[in-house]
Amino acid sequence: MSFTVAIVGRPNVGKSTLFNRLVGKKLALVDDTPGVTRDRRPGDAKLVDLKFRIIDTAGLEQSAPDSLQGRMWAQTEAAIDEADLSLFVIDAKAGLTPADETLAEMLRRRGKPVVVVANKAEARGSEGGFYDAFTLGLGEPCPVSAEHGQGMLDLRDAIIAALGEERAFPPAEDVAETDVDIRPESGGVGAEDEEEPAYDETKPLRVAIVGRPNAGKSTLINRFLGEDRLLTGPEAGITRDSISVEWQWRGRTIKMFDTAGMRRKAKVQEKLEKLSVADALRAIRFAETVVIVFDATIPFEKQDLQIVDLVLREGRAAVLAFNKWDLVENWQAVLADLREKTERLLPQARGIKAVPISGHTGYGLDRLMQAIIDTDKVWNRRISTARLNRWLESQQVQHPPPAVSGRRLKLKYMTQVKARPPGFMISCTRPEAVPESYIRYLTNGLRTDFDLPGVPIRIHLRASENPYESKARKKR
Known part of the structure; x- marks a missing residue:
């Protein structure tokens, strides 16, 4: 991206709505409640012919530095320092407030370009707030309506005027390789006879961090990054948006998503929390591997197990992280207990990897x-089709399918139809009669014999085709 823009302002002036308008997607949570945004959220924006990186921030609230609002404002200041230009959003309908004047003074001291954005300019009576914005001394305000998309051309011209043509339109650079996986998904026609392809160690990896509130998810990501990138604290439920960050681990790009804590569905009553949980679910679906963070001091709560089950039902690769290990005293006894409970309480993910960690100490x-x-x-x-069919034959020899209504079931053919997660198709007689217990037997056998621990395995049964069926119909 050519330059970076930070959106700043007091709470509830429409910063996240403008952010969503510029990125062209509903990435940031939007609600009438003031102070919805807490972390700074980056995104790739496009405004007519301008392309730039944009950062949504929390609203200015005067509070003690060690309070939640104080830590939120520290994140906003970091975004302003990182950006080349600030969009100072005011509410034209409500007019200026002392908080607006405080923020204007702080932006003047920074000495960086500022564009005053008078949002909600479509509202009746907004003219007074628009003209009041001239008193801030930051130049001519730009009237817009982020909700309805009005005034975007004027905003584009104001950004170019503040930065200059050369900064706004830098020379074209070579197109970098995209981090989106555009390869066709494994499986399909002609893929069943191929051997296992080599794993791409250089491909960027998408990882989501999920768990109950106050399990230490944001602290864990901050420790990975080596900086206080995400808002943390003793309060439960600080994170609301799903925030993505990128970093390198041993030369490989990791795109990691911090998500809001997920409580039991019965306890989620407020609209804002429902939006946060829905955002977390979207992050799970977008990710490839999901780390479920447990609090090692109170592990295996019912909600922990439900989150693991949700991740597996979505078909994601799952890893357990027992956080706050620095608070555990008898390490060996606790670790043995956690291993036993993992095997017993998560039979659908037999062999899942579980790692004791401490986001606080690293x-x-x-x-x-x-x-x-x-x-x-x-x-x-x-896995190649030839190996699978040899394995299927040996499994039926060891444990033949049961007879249903006096007729023996026959499993004739097996192939892997997809990966991510591994999915298999078995051609058989009367697929509807195959008991669930036998499918579990095959699933466990696949895990053991082909080393597939901890990932969801899909087995689909399909009736084998009868080559004489069409002839029998003609005789009728």
Whole structure:
């Protein structure tokens, strides 16, 4: 991107609405409640012919530095320092407030270009607030309506005037390789006879961090990054938006998503929390590997198990991280207990990798990343059809399918139809009669014999085609 823009202003002036308008997607949570945004959220914006990086920030609230609002404002100041230009959003309908004047003074001291954006200019009576904005001494305000998309051309011209043509339109650079996986998904016609392809160690990896509130998800990501990039604190439920950050681990790009804590569905009553949880679910679906963070001091709550089950049902690769390990006293006894409970309480993810870590001290983070890479390899694995059919024959010899209504079931053919997660198709007689217990037997056998621990395995049964069926119909 050519330059970076930070959107700043007091709470509830429409910063996140403008952010969504500029990035062209509803990435940031928007609600009538003031102070929805807490972390700074980056995005790639496009405004007519301008392309730039944009950062949504929390609203200015005067508070003590160690309070939640104070820490939120520290994040906003970091975004202003990082940006080349600030969009100072005011509410033209409500007019100027002392908080607007305080922020204007702070922006003047920074000495960086500023564009005053008079939002909600479509509202009746907004003219007074628009003309009041001239008193800020930051130049002519730009009237817009972020909700309805009005005034975007004027905003584009104001940004160019503030930065200059050369800064706004830098010389074209060579197109970099995209981090989006554009390769066709494994499986399909002609793929069943191929051997397992080599795992791409250089491909960027998308990882989502999920868990209950106050499990230490944001602290963990900050420790990975080596900076206070995400807002943290003792309060539960600080994170609301799903924030993505990129960093390098042993030369590989990792795109990691911090998500809001997910409580039991019955306890989620407020609209804002429902939006936060929905955003977290979208992050899970977009990710390839999901790290479920447990609080090691109170592990295996019912909600922890439900989150793991949700991740597996979505078909994602899962890794367990027992955080706050620095608070555990008897390490060996607790670790043995956690291993026993993992095997007993999560039979649908037999062999899932579980790593004790401490986001506060950094203990175990390399082992966690290695577990993520290893699990992603399993999630992408393919097995040749020839090996699968030899395996299926041996499994039926050891444990033949049951007879249903006096007729023996026959499993004739097996192939892997997809990866990510591994999915298999078995051609058989009367697929509807195959009991669930036998499918579990095959699933466990696949895990053991082909080394597929901890990832969801899909087995689909299909009736074998009868080549004489059409002839029998003609005789009728």
